[in-house]
Amino acid sequence: MINCIIVDDEPLASALLENHISKIDHLKLVGKAENAIEAYKILHNQNIDLMFLDIQMPHLNGIDFLKSLSQKPKTVFTTAYRDFAIEGFELEAVDYILKPITFDRFFKAVERVLRNKTDPDEDYIIIRTNAMYRKITLPEIVYFESCGNDIKIFLHTNECLVSKTKITDLEVTLTSKGFVRIHRSFIINSHYIKAFNHHEILIDKYRIPVGRSYKKGFDVFISGLSKNKLI
CATH class of the missing domain: 2.40.50.1020 (LytTr DNA-binding domain)
Known part of the structure; x- marks a missing residue:
């Protein structure tokens, strides 16, 4: 089971991601945050494997938030802007998805994480x-x-x-x-x-x-x- 969180200040975008997550048995949503401060509290108190992270948020944007973490979970950036793609991948993000996020596109990103978590003897x-x-x-x-x-x-x-x-x-x-x-x-x-x-x-x-x-x-x-x- 892969523990994941959603970090997004847009209620509709967050709800859509939650719906996508519910369709994949291997994913378990353990928390939602509207900003980096709330997200940090969740990361500090729980073992998180995967973070769906918006970029444009109040107080601290997603890029700077991820940079600030000493222990980074696997991260999929979710944003309406293409401008941060290069910087996102430089932070070794699993993927960079543009909104609105379809389930097919969401699944392709998650599949990369699932493959990395698989027992090498079970291709x-x-x-x-x-x-x-x-x-x-x-x-x-x-x-x-x-x-x-x-x-x-x-x-x-x-x-x-x-x-x-x-x-x-x-x-x-x-x-x-x-x-x-x-x-x-x-x-x-x-x-x-x-x-x-x-x-x-x-x-x-x-x-x-x-x-x-x-x-x-x-x-x-x-x-x-x-x-x-x-x-």
């Missing part, structure tokens, strides 16, 4: 399916199939999920984690490979073709994967 992705966000550990995934504007995700439990995700985005994220793209429409989890040749792969109980333009890359991947294991 996972979070996808949106059926109007819900779902966490899937990588060992659960057998392969991905691109179908038009959707991605089908086949799990070892025989469940199939559908998400509005680009296969190219998945390729960038998963290439270093035992996954390989073997076709313009397929990315597979190499841990489930049972047999293969230059034309197709038997992965779990599925037969998947190897695309012509992906054969060389797949051969290189398999050579590294099976080094010292081929007889």
Whole structure:
């Protein structure tokens, strides 16, 4: 569970963030503040992992407030102004979000924090399916199939999920984690490979073709994967 606070003097903006936070199980809102002084009291009395911090506030702005802290929680700046973005990132902010804040944009910022808090032995992705966000550990995934504007995700439990995700985005994220793209429409989890040749792969109980333009890359991947294991 990630303890978080909202620091914002605008009631509507604060209420919107509170609503966004309530939709994510891993987040727990433990306090709200309208200015830096109130925020400091919360930080001093409670263990805070994540702070959603407005910049333009009375008495002390968000930038100067964060600079003043000796122990800084992970911080997402929430503001209506672009002018402070560079200075915000120089303070190693997790993200810098412009108001009005949509849930999709909010979630992208939070996902960075969730990934950093994850046990390194539990790699996972979070996808949106059926109007819900779902966490899937990588060992659960057998392969991905691109179908038009959707991605089908086949799990070892025989469940199939559908998400509005680009296969190219998945390729960038998963290439270093035992996954390989073997076709313009397929990315597979190499841990489930049972047999293969230059034309197709038997992965779990599925037969998947190897695309012509992906054969060389797949051969290189398999050579590294099976080094010292081929007889």
